[in-house]
Amino acid sequence: MTATVTEAAYPGYLECLAEADEYAAVEVATGLLEAGVPAERVLLDLVAPAQAEVGERWARNEWSVAQEHAATHISERVVAAVAAYANPRPTRGRIVVACMDGEWHALPARLVAEVLRLRGWQVTFLGASVPAAHLISYLHRYDADAVALACALPMRLPHAHRMIEACRRSDVPVVVGGRGFGDDGRWARVLGVPWAPSGPAAADLLADERALRAAPPAALDHLADDEYTSLVKRRGELIDSALADLRERVPGVRQYTAAQLDSTISDLGYIVDFLAAALYVDDESLFAEFVEWLVAILVSRGVPAGAVASTLDHYGQSLRDFPRAGRFLDRARTRVDAPAGAPGR
Structure with a gap:
């Protein structure tokens, strides 16, 4: 039933993005929440696929950069509205979520952060393009049970590895996600770091400290x-x-x-x-x-x-x-x- 309701709302929501109608987009999302659709499903079944379609329309040269930016801004506002509506209280430890240095595609990481929050974690979202030194300084100042790092572009993998190793030197376990690590996480395995294909998978991994710390060493002899x-x-x-x-x-x-x-x-x-x-x-x-x-x-x-x-x-x-x-x-x-x-x- 939930999937059917969300699927029915999707075309109208996508049209809101195309028309840059922020208020209507928020109303679509909050209407689903009021109809009993769980906040996590609104994020993963409505906002996430719509944003993926936005990227595809830019890639096909159907939308300009300005249109893509406007749609992304609206998606961010919708995520904020869903988060405010759900307003969960933390029952677990602190997770820091951040994008790699030079990585400006922050919305996927924001979606993961909100899923973790809905699953009971106390989440600190540091946003786009976080320099490694700043991340480590933050970890030294504030205790964190783990760090979730997002990467959308594979060209950032060398930077990602440096950030991963810096976190580990601070004795903070790391989980990574995003298309930058490969659709199947194969480049995460090369770097020797646990990879999660989705927000729910990241939540499950973070809840299993043994699995989180059990990644094999990086395979970088080449x-x-x-x-x-x-x-x-x-x-x-x-x-x-x-x-x-x-x-x-x-x-x-x-x-x-x-x-x-x-x-x-x-x-x-x-x-x-x-x-x-x-x-x-x-x-x-x-x-x-x-x-x-x-x-x-x-x-x-x-x-x-x-x-x-x-x-x-x-x-x-x-x-x-x-x-x-x-x-x-x-x-x-x-x-x-x-x-x-x-x-x-």
Whole structure:
């Protein structure tokens, strides 16, 4: 019955997001609560899938960044309204929930924080992009039974590992979640940290201290080849050379507006960052999947897939002395079907 009621409300709620109607969206959510739908189900069956659809519409270039931001703001207001309506009292210890440094997608972590709160935990939500030093300083000042760290983008995995290890040095167990660790948590296993696929799963894991502390050690022996560290040191050089290569091959790049140039530089940097993360966890699929996603995003915005292919070729030539990186670039290159062409914005 609960699922049916929530499913019936979903189209109207999504329309509220599309119309940027904050008050109507809140009314949909509170109406479900008043009808007896548990707060957790409103969060997980209404807000979460609607926000996922918002991201898909941006990716398909159906919604602008401004529309996506407006919808996300409304979703945050709805989560706050649901939390205020439920207003649970803590019966368990303190959990600190935070996003990785540089990670600005805070809503999924907020949803997990509210599920934990509904399950009786005293939750401190630190929000988006929390620097590791600030998190550790907070843990030293306030006792916490555990930390839940969220990561939406795999390129943040090296940062995530540093934050995980810093928490452990403070003797605070960690659970992680988010698509940045892989849909099946495979990169969490490489980093040697427990992973939860959802808010309820995180709540169950946090309630089992033995399981929380029983993760196997990180499997990072491959970092001995120093490719990851060397690539990170060369990041600026690689981006500059790739941009110069684009200007040489495609004279139109020289007439880019400031906004077009910024977008191009960002894309070149993302390619390096995702390659570095793939080297860190030694998984070529991480980089290949990113390249497929990037191509789809750029093609939807009028940029030919060949522009990415040419950049991968350039990076491959620049990294001839990096065997693992070369293999990853070759694997990703095979997933780009279109012939090389001029980039555009």
